[in-house]
Amino acid sequence: VDDEPEFYFPDVWRGKPKNAKQGSSGVLEDQEQWGIDMQETVYPVLQMYHAAIDDGMAPEQARMILPQNMMTSWYWTGSLMFFHRVFRQRTDSHAQLETQEVALQIGNICAKLFPVSWKALGEKQ
Numbered sequence: 001v002d003d004e005p006e007f008y009f010p011d012v013w014r015g016k017p018k019n020a021k022q023g024s025s026g027v028l029e030d031q032e033q034w035g036i037d038m039q040e041t042v043y044p045v046l047q048m049y050h051a052a053i054d055d056g057m058a059p060e061q062a063r064m065i066l067p068q069n070m071m072t073s074w075y076w077t078g079s080l081m082f083f084h085r086v087f088r089q090r091t092d093s094h095a096q097l098e099t100q101e102v103a104l105q106i107g108n109i110c111a112k113l114f115p116v117s118w119k120a121l122g123e124k125q
Contacts, residue, residue: 005049006071007042009035023094042067083110084121
């Protein structure tokens with residue numbers, strides 16, 4: 001609750017796909033400007049958040065003003081089969097790139113912790 005908010009800024013700003021509801025295509029032309037604009041939007045809101053906290057506002061209400069690119073941490077439980085299913089579905093080329101990155105991290109962690117079982121689950125495909 002008391003951690004300093006962190007924000008995610010992508011290295012590449014992608015374009016909207018032409019014929020799909022989800023996903024992305026290519027990169028936007030004005031990469032540098034989008035990065036600058038995003039930071040110029042996020043950091044004043046962060047200052048407002050701190051001002052609300054300093055004024056005694058409840059943190060759960062102050063967090064309502066923070067943008068969607070705020071990083072988060074969570075604890076996740078599940079079976080190895082569940083994690084493999086998430087890995088398999090979310091590493092599909094049609095999944096959002098950021099979702100694919102999380103799924104690859106899941107795969108790397110599970111492969112390291114459970115190498116024999118993880119390999120066996122992969123062979124069932």
